[in-house]
Amino acid sequence: DGGITQSPKYLFRKEGQNVTLSCEQNLNHDAMYWYRQDPGQGLRLIYYSQIVNDFQKGDIAEGYSVSREKKESFPLTVTSAQKNPTAFYLCASSMGRTGNEQFFGPGTRLTVL
Amino acid sequence: AQSVAQPEDQVNVAEGNPLTVKCTYSVSGNPYLFWYVQYPNRGLQFLLKYITGDNLVKGSYGFEAEFNKSQTSFHLKKPSALVSDSALYFCAVRADQTGANNLFFGTGTRLTVIP
Numbered sequence: 117d118g119g120i121t122q123s124p125k126y127l128f129r130k131e132g133q134n135v136t137l138s139c140e141q142n143l144n145h146d147a148m149y150w151y152r153q154d155p156g157q158g159l160r161l162i163y164y165s166q167i168v169n170d171f172q173k174g175d176i177a178e179g180y181s182v183s184r185e186k187k188e189s190f191p192l193t194v195t196s197a198q199k200n201p202t203a204f205y206l207c208a209s210s211m212g213r214t215g216n217e218q219f220f221g222p223g224t225r226l227t228v229l
Numbered sequence: 230a231q232s233v234a235q236p237e238d239q240v241n242v243a244e245g246n247p248l249t250v251k252c253t254y255s256v257s258g259n260p261y262l263f264w265y266v267q268y269p270n271r272g273l274q275f276l277l278k279y280i281t282g283d284n285l286v287k288g289s290y291g292f293e294a295e296f297n298k299s300q301t302s303f304h305l306k307k308p309s310a311l312v313s314d315s316a317l318y319f320c321a322v323r324a325d326q327t328g329a330n331n332l333f334f335g336t337g338t339r340l341t342v343i344p
Contacts, residue, residue, distance in 0.1 A: 120272075156336060158319065158337050159273075159319065160334075161331060174331070208272075208273075217263055217278055219275065220273040221272050222271055222272045223270070223272050
């Protein structure tokens with residue numbers, strides 16, 4: 117069963133704590149992405165990676181960090197520096213660069229208490 | 230700069246009637262255009278895309294979209310709406326000149342199909 121998995125589905129965090137969101141894909145895709153979704157704002161790009169051991173900041177990278185040590189995995193860490201982390205986080209992947217659609221995971225809803 | 234506008238936050242349509250969800254875009258160069266659908270608390274599902282060729286693109290679940298270069302639009306359409314089509318729809322764009330495959334998303338349109 118191919119696809120993208122994200123875990124956990126729901127995550128609760130206390131203020132001041134770092135938390136890591138998991139994203140795994142078995143589609144053999146080169147590129148992976150992290151988006152944040154807030155009501156009425158659509159999706160905003162946090163980080164993306166086009167190849168293992170390389171990643172770039174998106175539009176709202178402040179307070180987040182990522183790693184890409186394996187092709188299949190692209191974990192996102194939400195640090196205590198992120199001022200408003202409560203949101204729905206979506207991971208995606210795609211083949212190559214030109215015109216290929218992105219495939220999305222089911223998302224993780226992070227709530228800061 | 231790349232951007233996408235979905236001018237309607239909410240679209241209501243009666244079951245069986247045709248539906249249209251609007252999207253306009255702005256890019257430098259030729260656009261690659263995409264439509265996605267999102268059901269509550271779920272990820273986005275790919276519906277269709279325009280890369281090149283025929284301006285009318287057919288996709289999943291009976292949806293289609295028409296690329297109009299002069300109006301910079303890519304409206305999503307379906308001839309006969311189903312209640313199960315009720316969801317949040319996103320239009321996305323990237324320019325063919327950019328190196329990465331990053332997409333720019335609109336803010337979404339919530340479609341409600343009334344039985």
